[in-house]
Amino acid sequence: MADIHPTASVAEGAVIGDGCRIGPGCVIGPEVVLEDNVELIAHVIVEGRTRLGAGVRVFPFATIGMAPQDLKYKNEPTGCVIGAGTLVREGATIHRASVGGSGITTVGANCMLMAVAHVAHDCVVGDGVILANNVMLGGHVHVDAGAFIGGGAAVHQTVRIGRLAMVSGLAGVTNDIPPFGYVFGLPARLVGFNKIGLLRRGASRDQLRTLRDVNNLLFKEPGEFSAKLAEAESRYGADPLVAEIIAFVRNPARRRQLVRPGRMAAPELGGVEEENGDGS
Known part of the structure; x- marks a missing residue:
């Protein structure tokens, strides 16, 4: 019931749901689970103990579930879960968990990860989160539901970002952002709250x-x-x-200070x- 291109490599043991479409050049590891109607457009790699929820759509050259960039990691059996309906655009990377956390990197349902966004090991990303182009989440970052992180923003490891918070493009986030907060700048400063959201x-x-x-x-x-x-x-x-x-x-559970207040720097x-x- 799945449509698998002849040039795709699907390892024995992988579970492929009904209605899945696996395009040319894709590589699927032996412990991967694709729920119904997942689409991997082309040249996508999914490895490790990774589960993609129903209707997830992944664009070319994205990788999901690869080993974390953590020198402490010694191939322990960690995993990665992507919620239903999430969209992963070109070149995005989502790494499976390392040691010292829950063992699972999680991206919620109905999220959008734009091109070349990075979700590091042990991150927890809530439902409906948008990561714009080139966003970088360090390890163990928590992003609550509905938050928006603008293009090129970098979020330091262990930072927590509250629900419906908004991070401006190119911001450098080193401290926790409360729910509905709007931050701007490098380092990021709290300049208001997400009124429109x-x-x-x-x-x-x-x-x-x-x-x-x-x-x-x-x-x-x-x-x-x-x-x-x-x-x-x-x-x-x-x-x-x-x-x-x-x-x-x-x-x-918070490990960092709250973001400090500031003002918009650019008129x-x-x-x-x-x-x-x-x-x-």
Whole structure:
């Protein structure tokens, strides 16, 4: 029930679902599972203990499940999972996990990884995430659902990026970004929140005003951060979006500091702040 080009190499033991299309020059390893209707257009390599969810589409010269770029890795039986409906464009690389993590590199459902994006070992990428061209995620990075990372941005290992956060192109991210945050620059600085992304997902104008007030309280007003966080929880904690930010900040699994506040550096990009920042 699968359409496999004669020049493709599918190892014995690989599981190929119904309706899969495997194009010319593709190489599929013996422990790979392709769920139904996966399409590998041409010259795609899928190796290791890798599972591609239903309807995943992979463009030429992408590699998925190859060994991690980690000198500690000694061919341990780690894996890689790609969620249903995800699109992987030309030359993208997604490595299987190394040691010292969960053992699985995960990319969620309905994501888009544009050309030459890189997802390193042990990353966890949530549903609906977009990685633009040449984005680089270091090892053990967590990107929550709906986040957008602009072209050429580099994210340091172990960084956590909250839900619906937005990272500008060419940003250098070395610290954690709270949910809905918008960061810009090298090093990346928090310059607002993802207003347009929130509106598209049903946030009300009142919620946006609340997030603006919380953003100002936490990142612009003077004072000790822990005290400001407690005040934000007391005044606005009933709002689910604010509660999500507070839970992210207090997550004991975080290993890096929060991104620092800043301002847009380039006047010609002011429209980006207006559309995606706090509008102030």
